[in-house]
Amino acid sequence: MNTTKQHSASAKRRVTNVLVHVFLTVLSLIWIFPIFWVVLLSFREQKGQYITSFWPEKFTLNNYVKLFTDTAIFNFPRWFMNTLFVAICSCVLTTFFVLAVSYCLSRLRFKIRKPYMNVAMILGMFPGFMSMIAIYYILKGFGLTEGPMIYLALIMVYSGGAGLNFFISKGFFDTIPKALDEAATIDGATKWDTFSKIIMPLSKPIVVYTILQAFMAPWLDFVFAKVIAGADPRYYTVAIGLYTMLNKENIMNWYAPFAAGAVCVSIPISILFLYLQRFYADGLSGAVKG
């Protein structure tokens, strides 16, 4: 009697387990489907948006070849280098800004500290690109919206407001014991020494997180880049470039190359992101507990 009951319970558990795994498999297939679809598209021979069968009749590498060689209208290699250049420059500035501000807010006590944090909170509540047009006119006023100055404009836009994104890294600095600073001060270290020689080496995870986050921003943004680079395709970043490939007049010929470009951009971003993920999870759970 007892054994049959145990037997039926374990059978029931096994059925549940099988059901759960089937459910997860189906769901994850649905989840992966759009990504799989992009990859499939990029190897498809048919160029346009209208397809007649789910599985491509013929696979080809031509879309990738076209993307990198047919640069008359859409100069993808150039866009890639543009984005890389802007990303590296703004990454350096942004990282410095974010770390400097969050360290000051976490460790130093000065008069504008509280007002600064309150103002940052208020500024964060305005729709992000409400000021976009105004930024464009200000940059235009400085003559930064023509020719190669667009690079400088983009770098300044991506790193200009960085001092407001201090929440995660400040939270991180808050968790480093203050006793370390005090000990350093007793030993005669200046605050600069404490910052550069003690706290920074201890904060590698947040430094890496900030660098990667800043590096990724120009690859993902298309709103600001579109407004600033305007009508000059030579200074597009990959995001706007790919976005214009899907215009009504281009989509017939460029849908498949778009997918190829998307794959090329997504691979490095995905790798960076998956690497970032552990910091991301830690940062969030830390913020909630705090």
Place this chain on the structure above:
Amino acid sequence: MAGLKRKQRIAEFPEVIPVTEAIQKGDIFTKLTCLIMGAGNFARKQIIQGLLFLAAEIGYICFMVFYGVGALHDFMTLGTETQSKVFNEAKQIYEYTTGDNSQLCLLYGVVTIFVTIGFILLWRAAIRSSYIGQLAVSKGNTPITFGQILKELKDRRMHHLLMSFPLLGIVMFTVMPLIFMILMAFTNYDRDHLPPGKLFDWVGLENFGRVLNAGGTLGITFWKVLGWTLIWAFFATFLNYIFGIILALIINRDGTKCKSMWRFLFTLTIAVPQFVSLLVMNTMLQEHGVFNLMAKELFNAGPFPFLSNATWARVTVIIINLWVGIPYTLISVTGILKNIPAELYEAAKVDGANAFVTFFKITMPYMMFVMTPQLIVTFTQNINNFNVIFLLTNGAPATDEYYRGTAGKTDLLVTWLYKLTIDNKDYNLGAVIGILTFILMATLSLLTYRNTGSYKDEEGFS
């Protein structure tokens, strides 16, 4: 109340001397500093500081005389002379005379005001610096030299060194543009008043009246778009949250194998840039897209109007947003779910509760308790969720019912703002929408931030 707060601030930072005190107790040189910046520093033999302050004052005065006063005047009037056509007898052609450009008047006015604010801060610093020098002399010390100040930047004044460039960036690329844009809400800068051809002018609160008045087309559009924005934000937040928790529970339950593989598969979608995944989704959902193709091949059904019918489109964006949002919930709740005390579940099991009862009586209440602040933050983020709507539907389906066809049935306030400013050049209306969105966000945020422990007791940790 404000006075009390001020006193507290002074008590907290005793080394910061109030400017009023410096002027009252200052000697003749300190008082002279109010007129000639740097005078006090020269008297105390701090030549370099004195020269720098003096140079700043001269620079500011020159700026104001040659430029600033005119800019402020234009800022008040926003330009008086319209660009006009004049017939040139000699060349036998019409030539345009350059009139005033209201938009530049506004911009330069704002810049002048910011320069003035910066100068006032510098002026206060000069008086303080002079008074501090005076105190040092009266105590028999040597006043601080320029070299010492530079050295202090690495120690006692390190926040000056580290914060000044980021602050400058914020003022130039966030605060100033925002003020510029907010001011536009009080003008008639729309598609009918575009400089340089035409001038625009201050109109006070008229735009707010037009947008909020539910009688006109503009008002109807605003309230309807606002309604949809709130519905969207509600579903986008709570459906993602609940389904995300359920998925996390399923992955984390004891019997599930390969937990990290499942987590990897579901979070892979975050790794793909949204402009790629959502643009592709858009083409997949079209009439001849792959979803309709599959529906036809597999079930011989359709085509479904995923994005062309208003109700369909609204449901579709909410469902697609599940695809976007659940992975984020999965990442953020996994750690917290593990913190739920196991005794609670064991007790429930002993009492014979099934999975549903445990979920609704234990898991959800616990999660809601821990994560309510974050949920409200997510809610406000969803109100401003530009990417999903813009890339997926771009507001479509369009409707004539809305103001001059500027908004579609799935447009949120932010995407409508984008279309008003970028596509239609109704800058004043865009600015009004932005300000109203801000008020909405601020109200929601005040409800939470004020009540969270981390705001009240920041020093609690460490």
